[in-house]
Amino acid sequence: MDYLYDGTFEGLMTCIYYHYKKGKATGIYVISNYQQSIVYQSEIVETDILKAEIVSDAINRLISKEAYVHVYYCYLSNDAEKENLILDFLIFAFKYGRNTMNFYTHEKVLPINEIYKRVAREEHRVLGILRFSEIGGILYAKYSPDNDISILLADHFADRYKHEKFIIYDEKRKKVVVYANNNWEIKENINIDDIEFSIKETMIQKLWKQYFTDLAIKERKNINLQFQFVPSRYRKNMTEFK
């Protein structure tokens, strides 16, 4: 049976629940991307928070926290096969329990580790290169990450900008993190047009650009290295490259 879910993490966990309690999953897919299979039947799974929690809890308890974090990061990735990699991994992991993560290179474990690393690397990179501008007293950042990492950024910036208000806008997914008064939330299907900057904002951006440009030691120019650290797809939203 192919299980179809709504794209949420809870939905995915509910599918895992049904795999064990109802009938083996031949595959898990997001409803909107699903291509009808000739071989397998499919069933739409209604997301059930309680069932999802049972599975999340079991991963944490019977396998490890590390495994849970890996699965969650994998879910946030843009990997086309992620649901089935997670399914395969969990089937393996529930068998080997606490010892699972020691099988670093096992074919069921390695993909999860690699995807986790990719997402974590992007998360870490974006913590540094996300650029905010001040607009009417609010800090505003626009970006388009490869993976759906907004939720991973929220706590970091909520802590960094404790006494401020901010908005982080994922233009690819039309998703925002909104933070004010010690609380953040995520909103979907939002469209934000480009906004004009104040004179002071423009001046600070220019100061930064000047500083950034001056800092480079010309005799040691190494553009390739710079591209490795900041691939071009990130640059359109970075003040110093505009």
Place this chain on the structure above:
Amino acid sequence: MDDNLFEKLRILSDAAKYDVSCVSSGVERKNNTVGGIGNASAAGICHAWSSDGRCISLLKILLTNDCIYDCKYCLNRVTNPIERATFTPEEVAELTIQFYRRNYIEGLFLSSAVEKSPDYTMENIYRALELLRYKYNFWGYVHVKVIPGANALLIQKTGMLADRVSVNIELPTRESLSILAPQKKVENILKPMSLIHNEISRAIEDKNHFSNAPRFVPGGQSTQMIIGATPDSDKTILNVSQNLYDKFRMKRVFFSAYIPVMSSPNLPAVSTMPPLLREHRLYQADWLMRYYYFNSSELFTEIEPNLDLEFDPKMMYALRNIDRFPIEINKASYEELLRIPGLGVTSAQRIIRERKNAQISYDSLKKMRTVLKRAKYFITVKGKYYGNTKLDPDEIKAEIRMKEIQKQISIFEI
């Protein structure tokens, strides 16, 4: 904020990009290639990479470049006719907070030349820090330089607000210092170091008794040495570092390749290239001492007081001590694994972990993404040696050189 801020920022950040003397960052140029932990990420977050590929995480500026001293190796020395500029403490604070809010930087690295007097300069550094902490309520990272010779009370007040402070040792021996920086007295450098060390220890002690005890440079103190301006050997340099680590619990000793700025009988010729590779090797050796359980004495022999420029220090160590190799991957302890050239902390940990399940094969090493390019000459896996040479330093060297040349040729052919 007004327009002459652009001018000041240009002059006072320009000085900061050449890592020499008061202007240096205390941040390494390159990622360390020896091991896994503590690359740029452990030091914090990189916010930008300049076109020379360096990570930018702090706003690195001088408060002023208007100096009364005449250190021979420094562009800001009083006898050098250059453009001078001075920030007000308010300007430093405002720039920092505005850059920080936009996520351009992680914090501030504030250094300074000595304007008017050590106390006058130290006072202004303190003022900038005070504004940042209390007016702007900024509790991000701040590293400031302590000016040798400044009043102890001022240093103490500064330490209570800064995350890290540094007093530069500048040169590894008393003789070198008296020739090149005659106004700087060794005592004036060691005194604040010791004061800071004592205050840090006391703050830690107090913390054990009262949870709200005042903080004192929680990030510890660091210092810096200029490399290549004097004939001092790597052995001398690393022994001084070892002493500073032991005596003052330094967090880091930074090395800075000397960039020739003037001709003097006591300095290398102006045409000399800055010894960047040597600086890099010193960092690698320092890394081995701090994270890989090496002692500085293991690295040198009676006849060789310098590191090898061609091979990294771990490789050099292995080649100079070939009788301790090969090391069997399936039997070696963690410490032994760390002695294998090319094998870092992450790989060593993975090997230990994976070994619990089954014997490790050469193939699974590859899958773990262990870099075997250099390691393979120094290991056996299930008893088998995988280097295509004999276990002989000269053969291994020749093999590695050949590989390098082949690589270069194939790059040209493409």
